[in-house]
Amino acid sequence: MFNALNRFMSRLDGDAPQRQHDRDSFGFQVLRNTNLELPIEPWFDYIVGINGRPIDNPDPSLFAQEVQNCAGGTVTLGLWSAKGQRIREMHIPVPADTATLGLSLQFAPISLAANVWHVLDVQANSPADIAGLLPYSDYILGSPEGALNGESALGELVEDFIGRPLRLYVYNNEYNVSREVTIQPSRSWGGDGALGCTLGYGALHRLPAPLSEPVNAPGETMFDGDFNEKSGGGYTPAQASSPAPPPTGGDFLVPAQIVSPTPASAPPRGGTPRGGKKKDRHATNNFMDDYFKEETEKSLALDNAPKSKGTGVPPPPKSAGGPPKAEHKEGAADEGGA
Structure with a gap:
C-alpha cells in the first residue's frame, strides 16, 4: 500500500519539481x-x-x-x-x-538523504524490539557495514547478516538524537521477518523537521527567508535592545501617550466601606452619555419627529357595550313555540 502511495505522490505536479531539484x-x-x-x-x-x-x-x-x-x-x-x-x-x-x-x-x-527507512511497527520480543528500536519516531539512516542506496539495499544487507550482529545508524525525531544500534537478524525468533518490524520508504517517510522548530499554520507558504539569520533565524541570538524614546520637538508628530494612573491600594478585607454605602465599581462616563444624547437629537431632527413631552400614543376608545347579539336565534325560538 505504501509503495502505491509513494508512486502516486511522485506523480503529483506540485511535488515533481521539488523531486527533480533534489535529484x-x-x-x-x-x-x-x-x-x-x-x-x-x-x-x-x-x-x-x-x-x-x-x-x-x-x-x-x-x-x-x-x-x-x-x-x-x-x-x-x-x-x-x-x-x-x-x-x-x-x-x-x-x-x-x-x-x-x-x-x-x-x-x-x-538525493542520498532520501535513503531513509522509517520504523513503523515493532513486534514484541523481535530482534528489533530487543535492539531498542522505537516505532514511528526512529529512522534508519545507514550502516557502517556498507552503503545503502535504494529501497532494497537495507533488505539485502539484513540478509547478509542473518545470525550475526548488524550495526545501524538510527535517528530519533522525538528526541532529535542519533545513535548506533546493534541488531541481530534472525528467522527463528517466532514471528515474521528477520527484524520483526515494519519499515516505510519513500516520499511519505522522509525525515521531518525537529519538534522544536515551529510548525507553519495551514495555508501558510514556507519560504527560505523564514530561516534566514537576517530575518530572525534561530542561529543568531537576538540582542535585546531598549526601545528608542519618542522624538521631541521638530516636525515629528508624537502620538498621545496613555499614562497609567497610580495603582490604587488593595481594598479593605471588610468588603464594605466605613460609610456603610457600597461604592460603584465603575465611574459613570458622562462624555459618552452626552455624545449619545447629541446624536439622538440630530437623528430626531433629521426625521422631523415632534418633540412632545406628553405620553405616547393614546389608548383605543372604550366601547359602550358588548358586541350585538344575533337575532336569528330569537326567530327560530318563536317558530318552534308556534
Whole structure:
C-alpha cells in the first residue's frame, strides 16, 4: 500500500519539481564538525551555496579558496537540511589566523538523504524490539557495514547478516538524537521477518523537521527567508535592545501617550466601606452619555419627529357595550313555540 502511495505522490505536479531539484542538486555533505560553536549537523546538512552563489563545481580547492578569501570577515553559506528538506542561510565568521571552518566535507548528491527507512511497527520480543528500536519516531539512516542506496539495499544487507550482529545508524525525531544500534537478524525468533518490524520508504517517510522548530499554520507558504539569520533565524541570538524614546520637538508628530494612573491600594478585607454605602465599581462616563444624547437629537431632527413631552400614543376608545347579539336565534325560538 505504501509503495502505491509513494508512486502516486511522485506523480503529483506540485511535488515533481521539488523531486527533480533534489535529484539533480549536489552539495558538500558535512561529515564531521570540530567547531562546537557552529550549529551545523554532520550527515544531515549539505552546503549548497557560498556567498550567494550555488555550488556546481566538485573541486574542493575552489571552496577552500573562497573561505580563505573571507579570512577575518564573514562567509555566507547556504545549507540544505535533510530534516524537513529546508534551506537556510548562515553567516559564519572566518578566523584570520587559520581561515578554516573546522568542517570535513564530501561532494555528494542531495538525493542520498532520501535513503531513509522509517520504523513503523515493532513486534514484541523481535530482534528489533530487543535492539531498542522505537516505532514511528526512529529512522534508519545507514550502516557502517556498507552503503545503502535504494529501497532494497537495507533488505539485502539484513540478509547478509542473518545470525550475526548488524550495526545501524538510527535517528530519533522525538528526541532529535542519533545513535548506533546493534541488531541481530534472525528467522527463528517466532514471528515474521528477520527484524520483526515494519519499515516505510519513500516520499511519505522522509525525515521531518525537529519538534522544536515551529510548525507553519495551514495555508501558510514556507519560504527560505523564514530561516534566514537576517530575518530572525534561530542561529543568531537576538540582542535585546531598549526601545528608542519618542522624538521631541521638530516636525515629528508624537502620538498621545496613555499614562497609567497610580495603582490604587488593595481594598479593605471588610468588603464594605466605613460609610456603610457600597461604592460603584465603575465611574459613570458622562462624555459618552452626552455624545449619545447629541446624536439622538440630530437623528430626531433629521426625521422631523415632534418633540412632545406628553405620553405616547393614546389608548383605543372604550366601547359602550358588548358586541350585538344575533337575532336569528330569537326567530327560530318563536317558530318552534308556534
